[in-house]
Amino acid sequence: MLSRIKHRGPDDTGEIHRGRVWLGHQRLSIMDVDGGAQPMSDPGGTTHLVANGEIYNHRNIREDLGHELFETGSDSEAALHALIVDGPAGLARLRGMFTLAFMTDDGQFLVARDAVGVKPLYWARKPEVTLFASELRAFDEADRPLVESFPPGCCWSPESGLVRFADAVPAVLRPAHRLPSDTEPGVWGDDLLKSVRETIVAAVENRMMSDVGIGVFLSGGLDSAIVAAVAAEYALRHRQPLPTFAIGAPGSSDLAAARVVADHLGTEHHEIVMTAEDAMTALPKAVRAIEHFDPSLVRSAVPNLLLAEYASKRVHAVLTGEGADELFAGYDYYHQEPFTNPDALQAELVRTVNELHHLNLQRCDRTTMAFGMEARVPFLDRDVIGLALSIPPEHKMIGPGREAKKLLRDAFDGWLPEEILRRGKEQFGDGSGAKDVLEQAVLAAPEVAEAEGVELRSKEEAAFYAIWRSELNGIRPGSTLGLFATT
Template sequence: MEPKYELMCKRMMDRLAHRGPDDVGLRQAGQTWLGHRRLSIVDVDGGHQPLANEDQTRWIVANGEIYNHLDLRKTLSSHTFRTQSDNEVILHLIEEAGPSAIVRMKGMFTFVVADSEGKLIAGRDAIGIKPLYWARQGQTVLFASEIKCFDEAWRPFVEEFPPGHYWTSDEGLVAYAKVPAPKSTPSLACSSETPSEAVLSRIRETLTRAVERRMMADVPVGVFLSGGLDSSLVASLASRIAKREGRQIHSFAVGLEDSSDLVAARKVAEFLGTCHHERMYTPKEALEIVPDVIEMMESFDPSLVQSAVANYMLAELTAAHVKVVLTGEGSDELFAGYKYHKSIESQAELHQELVRSVGDLHHLNLQRCDRTTMAHGLEARVPFLDLDFISLALSLPVEWKLHGPGQTEKWILRLAFKGYLPNSVLWREKEQFNEGSGMQSVLREKMGDTVPADEFAAERNVLTPPLATREEMAYFRLFQDRFCGVKIPNVSGRSNVAFAI
C-alpha cells in the first residue's frame, strides 16, 4: 500500500489527540490503515486498539461503549477473548453473525472493521450518539470521528455517516435500525386521562436501568447538573445508585455569578448529597472562547453555540475530576419540553415532531454534547436516549405531553419522580441551558454587533434556508474560516427553532 495513506492516517490521528489522550494505535490490515486515539474507560490496561481477532485476520477500531457487552460475551463462547474491552465484543459479534447483528448491541458506538482480504465494515449506533464522518473518492474511503480530521483536499467529499446504518465494501450502505417509535400516534383511546401508578412506575424503572447501564466504567463517573429537571433527575438516580455501592457521585455546574442554574444546582446537590463543583465565568471569558468552540463543535447553529460555550467550560471543569459524565440530553425531545411545542395543538403533529426531533439529534444537540466533552478527554453518556426508554416515551399517549392551561411542560415525567428532588426544582419551569447559565444574554447581542446590518442583508441568502440573524452570520463566518471547502448540507444540522426554544 502506498506510504501516503499511512502518512494521511497519522495526520488524521494527530488532529484527534484531544479525543483520546491516553493511548494511540496504528495498524495496517490488508489494504487499510486503522488508527485510534484512546480515552481509556473499560479495561484501562488491556483495551489498546486496534483490536484483533484470534488469528489476526480482522482488526477493529471503535468509539463508544457497549453497555450489554458482558451479556453478549456469553453468546460468543466459541471465540477466545484477549481483553475485557467491550469493543472486542463488536468484532466477534460481526464475525459470528454478520454486521446486521449489531442491532443486538445496547450502547453508543461507531466502528470500522478491516480484514486481510481488503474488505471493510463500518457502522454507527441507531441514534447517532457517537459521531462518524466519511469521504469517498474512487476506490478510496476515509472514516473519522470529526470533520477536522480530513485533509483540505478531501473536505468537499466529507459527509456525515448516517445513524442506524452499517456499510460494507460488498453491500454498500444498509439501514439496520431507526428511532423506536410507533407508526400511529399513541392516544388515550386505550388509556386513562391521567397516567396510572403502573405507568409512572414503568417510567421510573426504565430510566433507572438506563442510568445504571451508563455507570458501567472502570473509572470515576460524574453528572452535569444545571439544576433543571433533566440533569437533576439523572443526578438523583446516579446518586442513589452510587450510594448503594458506597460511593458519592460528583456533580458539576457552570454559570454567571448568581445565575439561576448555579442557584438551582446548589440546591439539588445539597438535597442529593453529591460532591459538588462549580465554575463561575465572566462575559469576557465567554466571548473570548467562541472561535475555539465553533472550531471544536464544527457547527454555527446559534442555539448550539450559546449552550456549547457554557458546556465547553463545564466539561473542562469536569474533566479535572472524572472521565465519564452523565447528561440530560434527549428528554425535551421525548416529552415536548421546548417552548415551541406549546404552539402545537394537533396530537398527530406533536407526535411526528417529537419523532423527527429525536432523529435529528445526531447533528444538533448530540454533536454539541460530544464535541464539547471530548475536547477535554471526557466521555458524555445520555440515559434519556437509551433505546428502551425512547421506545417507552414515544409510546405514551401524546395527550400526556400536550401543554394544557396552567400545566408545566413534561408534567408526566415530573409526576413519575415525585420525591426524588426538592419540589422547587421538580416543578421549576423550563429554561434552556444557555438561558439558565446566562450564556444567551452574553452572546446574542455582542456577536450580532460584529456583523453590520448592510452586510447581513447582502449575504444572508448564501445558505438555504437563509441565515436568520446577524448573530448566526457571525458564527457562520467563523465556521467558514476554519472549514473552508466543506459542503454544509452534507455534514451539519441547523435547528429549525433556534430562537423559539
C-alpha cells in the same frame, strides 16, 4: 487525519494496515485501561476493530458468546466478537452509543454507527478511496467538499453499500398511539409512572459502568436533576463518589438550582462561575469544537465547553440530560400550533429525535471530547425512546394543572426537592447566562458579505458563521449540518 482528532483520545494512538484498508484510533481509556488498546484483534490476529463509544450490554454479549472468546475487559471487544460470530447481523446485538470499523485480513470491511447517532461519524467517498472520521476537521481541506454525515443506524461495506440495521424510532411508534376515549389526558395510573421511572433508572445505571471516574453535568433543570438523582442512588449503593458539575454567570438561575439539587443528593459538587470575559474567550473555541454555527447550539456550547474543560481534569465520563425534552415534549413550541394536534405533536417528537445527531448531540459530543471526556445520554437509551414514544401524545400536552413534562415529573415525585421537580423549562444557554454575556460579541462582530448559499437568520448567526467558515474551509454546510431545525 488521526493527528487532527488526538483530543478525542489523548491516552493512546494505534493503527493497523492490511491490504487496501487502514484503521487508526485515538484512545480514551475508560474500560480495561491496561488491556483495551485499539485496534483490537481476535486471538488469531486476522480480524480487527476500532470503536468509539460504549457497548453497555457487553457483559450480556460475553455470556451469550462464551467468555472463552474474550481476552480483555473492554466493552469494545464484545463488538468485535459479535461481528466475527454473526457478521453484519451482529450489530443488532449491540446496545449503546458507538461508531466502529471492522476488517479482516482477507479483505472484508464494515463501518457502522449507532441508531440515534450519539457518536459522530463522517465520510468522504472518492473514486479511489472512501474516508471515515469522527470529526469534520480530520479531513484534508481538499476532501472537505465531499464530506457528508454518515447516517445513524446504518452500516457500509464495499460489497453491500449502505444498509440500515436499526432505527432511532421504530416504525410502529411513528404514528401516534391514540388515547382511549374513556381516558382523560394527563391522568395516568401508577403502572405507567412505575414503567417510566424504572426504564430511566435502568438506563442511567447501565451508563454508570466505568473503570475510571464518572460524574454528572447538573444544569439545575429537571432532566439533569433526574439523572443525578438516579446516579447518586447508584453511587451510594456501590460506595463510590459522585461528582456533579454546574456552570453559570454570577447569580444565574442554573447555578442556584444545581446547588439545591446537589445539597439534596449529597454529591461532590463543583461550581464554575462564568464571567463575560470567560465566555468571550471561549466563544471561538466553542464554534471550532462543535463544528456548527447555529445560535442556540453555540450559546449552550460556550458554558458546556468551559464546564467540560474543568470536569475533564476530574473524571473521564459524564452523564447528561440530553433527549428528555424531545421525548416528553419539554420545549415551549411543542405546545403551540400546529402541534396542539396529537398526531402533529407525535410527528414532531419523532422528527426531532431523528435529528438530534445533527444538533444537540453534536454539541454534546464535541464540547466534551474536545478535552478527552465522554458524555453519556441515558434518556436516549433504546428502551427509554421506545417507551416514551409509545405513550399517547395527549399525555404530553399542557393544559389546566398540567405543566410540560408532567408525566416525567410525577414519575420521580419524591426523588428531588419540589422546587426543582416543578421548575419551568429554561434553555441551557439562557439559564447559565451565556446568552446575555455573548451579546457584546455579536454586536462587535463583522458583517459577513457572502455566506455561500446559506441563509443567515440573524447577525448573531452571521457572527458565529464567520468563525465556523474560517475554521472549516471547504465544508458544505448543507451536507453535514442539520441547520435550520433548531427551536
